Amino acid sequence: MPRVLWFPAALALALVLLPVAGLLVRTDYARLPELITSPASLNALRLSLVTALLSTVLCVLLGVPLAVVLARAGGRAVRLLRAVVLLPLVLPPVVGGLALLFLLGRNGFLGYLLDVVAGVRVPFTTAAVVVAQTFVAMPFLVVSLEGALRGAGDRFERVAATLGARPWTVFRRVTVPLLLPALGSGAVLSFARALGEFGATITFAGSLEGVTRTLPVEIYQRAETDVDSAVALALLLIVVAVVVIAVARPRALEGVRS
């Protein structure tokens, strides 16, 4: 490794760490316990954990098949789809929220159908939070998995098929095990993104304590009026994210084969 890399690397690290350090400096430690254990904070924390976990599960259930299709199917349409899947990464979250409203809102075509046929209204519910989080977090999972699959190539799958394995067996016994290391890091990335999700949530789901007001939305609200309390909650969010990542997949982020 060329030594000169150390300089930009240190700059990059400083760019990530110094703002967090600024947060730590600004924290009012005397009021910290009281601020993060208030009912509003605990409600927001609980809601955030539950919705982010549900979103991660949804990301895995839907994102794994999508990644396999994108990595293994050929053709121009699939190449185009690969770009389309990344859209939620590029869209400003508020625009993502509006897009979800136009689809699942009362006047959106799917939302209208749901309302008339099943009497279900999605906006302003906890389900809306999960949908918004899944929308923004899914690309992280799909991109990680697709990259891993294409890097690994399809020779194992082809060999298994020539040995007489049916497609479903190949998927279960060859493709999924190939995916596992990347699945860990992809799921952690999705979870982290879902936990921090804010713009699409507030636009699509609104903000009501215990129902749709997740930790980031609560932080946004407090930042208007009480910075100390917003900083305290931000600290809580960071600690939760770090703990969950450390406990759930200690080696996931390294991307090594376990």
Place this chain on the structure above:
Amino acid sequence: MRGVRAALAATVLAAASACAPAGEGTALTVFAAASLTDSFGALAERFEADHAGVDVRLNLAGSARLAQQIQEGAPADVYASANERTMREVAAAGRVEGEPRTFATNRLTIAVAPGNPLGIESFADLAEPGLTVVVCAPPVPCGSAAEEIERITGVTLRPASEEQNVKAVLTKVRTGEADAGLVYVTDVLSAGQEVAEVELPEAARASNDYPVAVLKDAAEPELAREFRDFVFSDVGRQELLRAGFGAP
């Protein structure tokens, strides 16, 4: 490598020139509450027309956020806020020159879909079950005004969402997600045909005062005072009236 160096040098030069004052022009920075977007936008244009070489830069956001930015040392010459509490905070931080003065009032009203399809007639109607009502969160000015109206009328709402600012409430009504929302009279006016208004007479007893002040350490104190006085001038009053504000 030479290409990289040239690009770097160009970037540094561009950054340096961006920081330098642009010619002879003078910039006046005005921090104004989001509800003043239309009226102060018009005022800024008029002011620039009267003052050659002056560029009025409007920073429009929620009053509380602006107050916070000013307290953190944001460079601003004038602050116009949507309620007295946020102005008091800035004054308490020692950033206000002289006494803030009220230049307008605003009050809440009920915004519904065009044509009022659900036939909402009063504040009490908003409490009916099955109705999706959206309000501002209590910490922001439009939220505390909503709470005040609840107190006055004795009607307790069960909102589907407590939004962070009044424009977000308006958006929920505009898109049809909410059946009704509590917004300012000025918001209903600016939304034009997209929403209809249901009169809310009780709101007159819970109106907000809009104070304006010149800030200490203003880069352009003279110009800042002129702008403040311009808000109180006939032209200023007309613009505010047209936007739906009440006289102080």
